[in-house]
Amino acid sequence: MGRLINESGLRVDGRRPDELRPIKVEIGVLKNADGSAYIELGKNKVVVAVYGPKEVHPRHMALPDRAVLRCRYHMSPFSTDTRKNPAPSRREIEISKVIREALEPSLMLSDYPRTAIHVYLEVLQSDGSSRVAGISAASVALADAGINMRDLVVGCSAGKVDGVVVLDLNDTEDKEGEADLPVSIMPNLNQVTLLQMDGMLSSEEFSKAFEMALTGCRKIYEVQRNALLTKYFGTSQPSQVEEE
Amino acid sequence: MSAVKKSIVVEQLRKAQLLQLLSKGNRMDGRGPLDYRPITVETHVIEKAEGSARVTIGNTQVIAGVKVDLGDPFPDTPDKGLLIVNAEVLPLASPYAEPGPPDEDAIELARVVDRGVRESQMLNLSELALLPGKRVYAVFVDVSVLNVDGNLFDTTSYAVVAALATTRMPGYTVVNGEVKKTGETPPLPIQTIPVSVTMARIGDVIIVDPTSEEEAVMDARITLTSDGRGNLCAGQKGQSGTLTFEHVMFAAQTSRAKGEEIRELLRKGVGSAKV
Numbered sequence: 001m002g003r004l005i006n007e008s009g010l011r012v013d014g015r016r017p018d019e020l021r022p023i024k025v026e027i028g029v030l031k032n033a034d035g036s037a038y039i040e041l042g043k044n045k046v047v048v049a050v051y052g053p054k055e056v057h058p059r060h061m062a063l064p065d066r067a068v069l070r071c072r073y074h075m076s077p078f079s080t081d082t083r084k085n086p087a088p089s090r091r092e093i094e095i096s097k098v099i100r101e102a103l104e105p106s107l108m109l110s111d112y113p114r115t116a117i118h119v120y121l122e123v124l125q126s127d128g129s130s131r132v133a134g135i136s137a138a139s140v141a142l143a144d145a146g147i148n149m150r151d152l153v154v155g156c157s158a159g160k161v162d163g164v165v166v167l168d169l170n171d172t173e174d175k176e177g178e179a180d181l182p183v184s185i186m187p188n189l190n191q192v193t194l195l196q197m198d199g200m201l202s203s204e205e206f207s208k209a210f211e212m213a214l215t216g217c218r219k220i221y222e223v224q225r226n227a228l229l230t231k232y233f234g235t236s237q238p239s240q241v242e243e244e
Numbered sequence: 245m246s247a248v249k250k251s252i253v254v255e256q257l258r259k260a261q262l263l264q265l266l267s268k269g270n271r272m273d274g275r276g277p278l279d280y281r282p283i284t285v286e287t288h289v290i291e292k293a294e295g296s297a298r299v300t301i302g303n304t305q306v307i308a309g310v311k312v313d314l315g316d317p318f319p320d321t322p323d324k325g326l327l328i329v330n331a332e333v334l335p336l337a338s339p340y341a342e343p344g345p346p347d348e349d350a351i352e353l354a355r356v357v358d359r360g361v362r363e364s365q366m367l368n369l370s371e372l373a374l375l376p377g378k379r380v381y382a383v384f385v386d387v388s389v390l391n392v393d394g395n396l397f398d399t400t401s402y403a404v405v406a407a408l409a410t411t412r413m414p415g416y417t418v419v420n421g422e423v424k425k426t427g428e429t430p431p432l433p434i435q436t437i438p439v440s441v442t443m444a445r446i447g448d449v450i451i452v453d454p455t456s457e458e459e460a461v462m463d464a465r466i467t468l469t470s471d472g473r474g475n476l477c478a479g480q481k482g483q484s485g486t487l488t489f490e491h492v493m494f495a496a497q498t499s500r501a502k503g504e505e506i507r508e509l510l511r512k513g514v515g516s517a518k519v
Contacts, residue, residue, distance in 0.1 A: 082319075090351045090354075090355060091355070093348050093351050094348070094351055094352050094355050096348070097348045097349075097351075097352055098352075098480075098481075098482070100484070101481075101482060101483055101484045104484035105484055105485060105486045175320075181479070186486065189486075190488060190489065191486035191487065191488060192481065192486055192487040192488070192489065192491070192492055193481075193486050194481060195466065195479060195480075195481040195487070195492060196479055196480050196481065197468070197476065197477075197478055197479030197480075198359045198362075198363045198477070198478050198479075199363055199477065200363060200364075200365075200471070200475045200476075200477050201475060201476050201477075202474065202475050202476075203474065203476075203496070203497075203500070206476050206496055207493065207496075210489075210492060210493075214489070
């Protein structure tokens with residue numbers, strides 16, 4: 001056994017391979033925003049604000065048939081072990097793009113022609129898998145903003161550490177593990193909206209990690225749903241969605 | 245990055261036409277869904293670069309150049325050499341490309357290609373450390389896209405791989421704790437040939453190697469890179485459409501199968517039986 005999985009098969013933070021970290025989702029945390037949400041996943045702390053639909057700047061960027069969706073994923077300088085330069089990095093620009101593409105299929109953008117919807121994701125503390133935590137929060141923030149949508153989008157990662165396929169990588173596992181597979185889905189429509197991968201996975205490991213990420217997504221979906229029910233109905237209820 | 249300007253009406257007409265063809269297993273240029281356009285690989289095209297390659301897939305053309313220098317290692321990997329991949333879509337590459345700093349598409353392109361090369365462990369970066377923590381080899385791969393006709397991910401990836409595989413770098417050695425030039429030009433420590441396979445979903449059909457015309461109407465794109473040992477080592481879904489779970493598994497399978505074919509072609513292209 002290596003350093004990331006101990007003799008009892010547990011991970012550096014004591015989790016089993018298929019176990020999520022503690023998760024918390026809150027809605028309506030920023031009063032100025034049209035919609036907002038806050039997520040904690042392990043030590044990840046991400047706050048998301050949605051502004052819009054609003055006028056498009058510059059104007060020529062407006063689309064005649066639908067809204068423009070703009071996403072900005074940004075890490076605070078104090079969010080990492082060594083200070084992160086606050087200027088957007090190439091990594092952040094790429095992640096902003098894939099997050100936009102992950103959220104866009106869920107939104108009925110054609111209901112808001114000639115407008116822009118802005119989604120700002122600020123990673124206050126990062127602890128591995130922050131992009132998928134951000135996606136899960138961004139989707140409920142969009143729901144909180146009242147943007148018409150087909151389904152929520154929920155994200156979760158899987159990967160491989162010390163030869164074992166595991167769910168929801170933390171910072172250490174992300175940096176020192178062998179593979180990372182972040183996935184986001186629309187859980188009721190069974191559609192994949194984000195999939196990235198780096199590291200090394202055999203055929204079987206890829207299938208297993210992908211399945212595991214899907215199961216993780218469904219668990220996080222329950223948390224999103226309960227957060228929305230709590231904010232808008234004052235109660236949380238068990239899901240009506242059937243397990244696959 | 246797209247060489248075909250998007251217009252709602254044209255897009256929908258073209259999509260309808262493509263879908264009709266695809267339902268019979270055909271494409272605009274006569275290919276089947278899982279056929280690549282002709283691929284050419286030419287190496288040693290820039291004498292001043294330590295390694296270089298021009299790769300074309302159909303009308304898409306890119307050129308990759310490798311420069312090897314000495315550098316300081318990253319603090320978190322003191323005993324490894326540096327690998328830096330950058331890509332630029334030149335303004336001469338398409339009527340819709342513009343000069344300026346790389347936009348998000350170019351950044352994504354470079355990062356996805358970088359991931360494939362890095363994560364497949366194509367280069368043994370540990371062998372590129374001279375004085376761990378102090379002085380290491382820095383391998384810079386710069387890619388210029390010369391003509392855009394779709395599938396920049398694969399074209400760029402093959403050019404980077406071919407350029408790296410044929411690089412002869414200035415050799416250095418450590419004498420009494422100092423880095424000295426040896427005068428030799430050894431190859432890079434190559435361990436495997438990663439192959440990126442990019443697929444597009446149009447309607448319910450998955451095709452490989454989309455042209456610009458196909459990219460303009462695709463719903464979603466997925467790039468998966470395999471190494472020479474049957475592992476997947478990098479992946480990226482793109483575009484604002486979705487994939488079903490079955491699409492993802494089909495793409496994983498297709499990436500490995502097509503990857504084997506193209507790996508043979510790249511091996512021939514770089515003329516090295518070793519890898």
